[in-house]
Amino acid sequence: MAEKQPAWRADPEDIARIVSGQHDDPFAILGLHHSGGRWVSRAFIPHAERVEARSLEGKVVGRLDKVDDRGFFEGVIDIDGVQPIVHHCGNAGGEWDVADPYSFGPVLGPMDDYYIGEGSHLRLFDKLGAHFMTFEGVEGTHFAVWAPNARRVSVIGSFNEWDGRRHPMRRRAETGVWEIFLPEVAPGAQYKYEIIGKDGNRLPLKADPFAQQSELRPKTASVVADPTPFKWTDDAYMAARSSRDYRREPISIYEVHLGSWRRRPDGSFLSYEQLAEQLVPYVADLGFTHIELLPVSEHPYDPSWGYQPTGLYAPTARFGDPAGFARFIDTAHNAGLGVIMDWVPAHFPTDEHGLARFDGTALYEHADPRQGFHPDWNTAIYNFGRKEVSSFLTNNALYWLEKFHIDALRVDAVASMLYLDYSRQPGQWVPNRFGGNENIEAVAFLQRVNAETYGQQPGTFTVAEESTSWAGVTAPTYDKGLGFGFKWNMGFMNDTLRYMQRDPIHRRFHHNDMTFGLLYAFSENFTLPLSHDEVVHGKGSLLTKMPGDDWQKFANLRAYYAFMWGHPGKKLLFMGQEFAQRDEWNEAQALDWWLLDAPAHEGVRRLVSDLNTVYRELPALHARDCEPEGFEWIIASDRANSVFAWVRRAPGAEPVVVISNMTPVLREKYRLPMPASGRWTERINTDAGWYAGSNKGNQGVVMATEGNEYGYPATAEIVLPPLSTLILQHEPDI
Template sequence: MYVSNENWQADPREIEAIVNGRHGNAFAFLGLHQVGGTSVLRAFVPHAQTLHAHTLEGTELGPMIQRHPAGFFEGKVTIDRPQPIRYRAANEGGEWDVYDPYSFGPVLGPMDDYYIGEGSHLRLFDKLGAHEMEFEGIHGTHFAVWAPNAQRVSVVGLFNEWDGRRHPMRKRMDTGIWEVFIPILGTGTVYKYEIVGADGKLLPLKADPFARQSELRPRNASIVPDPTPFTWTDGAYLEARARKDWRRSPMSIYEVHLGSWRRRPDGHFLDYDQFADQLVPYVADMGYTHIELLPISEHPFDPSWGYQPTGLYSPTARFGDPAGFARFVDAAHNAGLGVILDWVPAHFPTDEWGLSHFDGTALYEHADPRQGYHPDWNTAVYNFGRKEVVSYLVNNALYWLETFHIDGLRVDAVASMLYLDYSRQHGQWVPNKFGGNENIEAVEFLKRVNSETYRLHPGTFMIAEESTAWSGVSAPVHSGGLGFGFKWNMGFMNDTLRYMSREPVHRKFHHNDMTFGMIYAFSENFVLPISHDEVVHGKGSMLSKMPGDDWQQFANLRAYYGYMWGHPGKKLLFMGQEFAQREEWNDGKALDWFLLDAGMHEGVRRLIADLNAAYRELPALHARDCEPDGFEWIIGNDQHNSVFAWVRRAPDADPVVVVSNFTPVPRDNYVVPMPIAGRWIERINTDAGWYGGSNGGNQGAVTAAAVTGRHMPAEAKLYLPPLSTLVLKFEGG
């Protein structure tokens, strides 16, 4: 099998290791090497019977001798400096060219090693994964992946017949990152990593953790993305965004699951460009400020709604390619809309081709299932104690904000990250080093990702889905908080929906459900969320939660929306609820858009549009959403009539009074204390005929008369329509 051994010829054992895919350091063996003063080229080219080496200019370098019939060649050459090598391979079927990846140096440098080792590298998405580039005069793709405990890592795909022996990577010993530059490969190349674990066993092929593009399920390989920079046209929007203080700006969010918002007539998904053409103008016309997308990172299982992501850096292929998603965001910005992404750093699925036991060890997750397994979702929990894992996640957040100009991230399941005993019984969790249940490493991760986000991307924001009483979720890191910009107010949602689900005759006994939230309303910067979670798993639609006959259900819902938009806090409504979808949300089909042909449903849609317009136009309704001096109760204790009234204020702006009547009883000459005497315009009346109501009201305006000896300087006698909310704006005196 072998020619007679000379001092420059390879050890047959190393040749066997290459041929059998067991060599742990291919770069130390393949390519150009100096052996006892002799320049030697070694190459492994399966199927080749002859091999001739050339420089890029075409100069033949010397004969290559086949040392192993599987395709290993070796030969003395006349060059003594590293340079790209091209081989001309041949067999009975023909000839082909092979560019030697082992004749190229490393792409990553010592500063990358330093910052990666320190855990402070904030451009990992430019370094790891697959990047098409020009390198040492050749066009190709650089691949890099973290697998510190692997014995071998190779790039595999159709280009090498999924043969892991052919493109083993170079290991950077200081960081555990493997890299290789493969000439010629470029945009659209489908690939995975073949990994031999620390125990010598071959693992299932792995998708790239940093892949920027992925195959459409059920396939799950990674794709080399097009490196062409996207041409953005949203400069004016970003410039204005950078000056925003979102706590004091209107924020009305339309939450969307792209797969079921609307579909094509054949039932297939719309693509990103169709969402740009249809979703963006619809949301803009409705007066919202932001679109929030349920997770669009690549995920294998549709009914997970994206909360089981396997491609954290890949916009899902269900709706098109990454450039299509960028066009969608660009269109939204040009329509004046921000885009928020649901982001899932708390856990990941255990699909064998994903992050789970990535290099044969518990790498991204904890090895101890009491720390590394989540019982609620049957998922793995990130090990926030590893700087590489923290860097992976921090870089992911920054990647979406930078690469796709995303305006904010809503961080899913924050409570599950904060508490070591979340959904666990005694003995099923590991206390922290102080004996407590706080996940100290996760807390530090959240502080870090929030700090870097606000530092590097002014005008963007982070929102926490956090349902406990953890203090300072939306307080700055420098003052001891977690550093989020906002927190979902789950208490408001639970209390008020419980109240609204009761028959009006019983509501007076549960009056505090509507007032209790004001005790803590300014302890955080809150978003009031009526999200997808409230209309699934048997909870019914918003309309079906309301009691009474059909007319009363619509009136209740309109009155509730008026109450919510008048209440302090940013607003969020899940798709379909803006027109009172009757059925519970079903992710497998489109919303029931035909309902808009019915007057009552169209009326609710008109109301939401008008509420958004009033919310944006009137500073009193948004400028002090997060500050107590913007709110004062006028009537908070009329439980007998189930009436609530309050005033909203903002500096240098007219006040607004909101009055809600949550019984089906109209109330004439109802006396409401007012903050200023004079004329008040009925800016919103949820009982208006335009919205499908009974058209009762105050002829468009009321006059508040001055009074003395009361807690307010004026009073007005109002007609309160049944099951209604009025929004009154001061016009002057």
């Protein structure tokens, strides 16, 4: 008669499932268990021939029997209660210690379950992902990932030979989160998740959605980040920004793609530290107030410019580690520069290591391709109506603002989020519950992100790249608006660039292209963007868009820049356009810095610097950028001469007059109504020799005399240089 197996022994079927990597509840078998008044330890340790259980202090508490040749051990041990166990292992090749991850309790608690389940957790980036910590007296890394429809999830990495049988995770049934604490796994370790779907199939290995560091492409593993807090030195900057009303502050943005601004002599990328040393002082010297970065979230494909991210929580490894990125921002803040980051919550790529069908189901995306697939970019669209997805993205916004002191998020492709029929033909989209084309869930998500951003991180702001006439993009959420701080004015960009590309002889017939924007200029808080999208994919650079010979191209561009800087709205200029880059942008190479040796190119750079100085110094040019009382036309209908003139005002500030002559004709006694008599200083003349112009102008001063036949307070006769813009500042009577 066969000897009866002791009750504390594991069921052979459970053992078989453990060693084959199929068990969905490994903590029910592995680790410590109390059975019949005894403590039993079980472990799966491939390659071991013998295992001895020890306490953290090194005391031997028992020996485990090998009950399966593939590495399953179990045995009775002598302990007083649940405690971490260290397995001292040996084979013919030597001996080693393994702290038993299944002898540790859970790191997440019931309150985490409650808030995760509710979708209201605002510290997910501290709970999910990989976090190095000391837990129950042992150093190691806690891993947690949301995969509610998975049958089994394992952490795999160099620490376990990328073997999914070794470290299957604990499932928290209430939330669908899987977690495990792995002792001795340290920062720098590469890892992924091996997931078995509900149908029993092993899925492609997945990177961690909450990973705070990633491998350098083409590798795709996540990396356990160093938890050492960065030593910030920007306290003064952070304190000052918290009290600012950015609608009434000067905002002049230099938009940058970090991979192609400048490169090392061998063509490789600059590091975050080198960018801090070179880019920050360059932008500060030009007088910009902010640097805007094309997305720095980890992404697999360089030509996507970061707009198809796979690691939403990880600064790209192309330029260094997260501490290097923090150092870049700290350096910018100490130079007085804010940092805006392009953020992409609209869609994600379908690379197999990313979010697509993460646990074998449409988890982050919609299952229906009419809702979940983006035809323009061949990407997946987030399911904004799912509370866990909304929470994932909202936490990501807060993560960048808090952990990296980012000053603002420019949200990409907002229009594609708002409309269910965006880029779709009839029958290719699903109406909302009211039968309309508005994406109600996306609207609620954007309102939530903006409300949490302004509520949790005072002094930060958000910007929408929204290309339609959706009402209330920058209206507050309590007034049913989307809650953004600013909106890109795509209409201004399209209309004015279309006008500037015309030969000056034809501009009189398209005068309204330059004036139309003032009909809606104060309906939102606008930013005027001359962005990367206008100088790529066959569109040419801004300089090559301008008509005429080389002299006229530069004169047109200078006049256009000053027109824009004098126009209501915040300013944005893409890198290279500040010195009139001739070739269109190519993300695979650096800008043509040698052009600055040419006077015409250096002249444009000088003009941009001076425009930023004047814009910052004169409240009339910025303090009422978003309010109609800050603007008044003086000349809006001189089509014959293609002349535009207006006055900018702000409370307590002297008025500023902006005049543009968009023809190559010198006008020597142009009669101009003025808002005040007296002396007006010519702060900007884009035709000045300093900018490589023809040096025509008013010798720096315009005198206005009282009276005007059209009812204005004063009149001046001024010289309008060819293809130029003048900015005049009124001097108060002394």
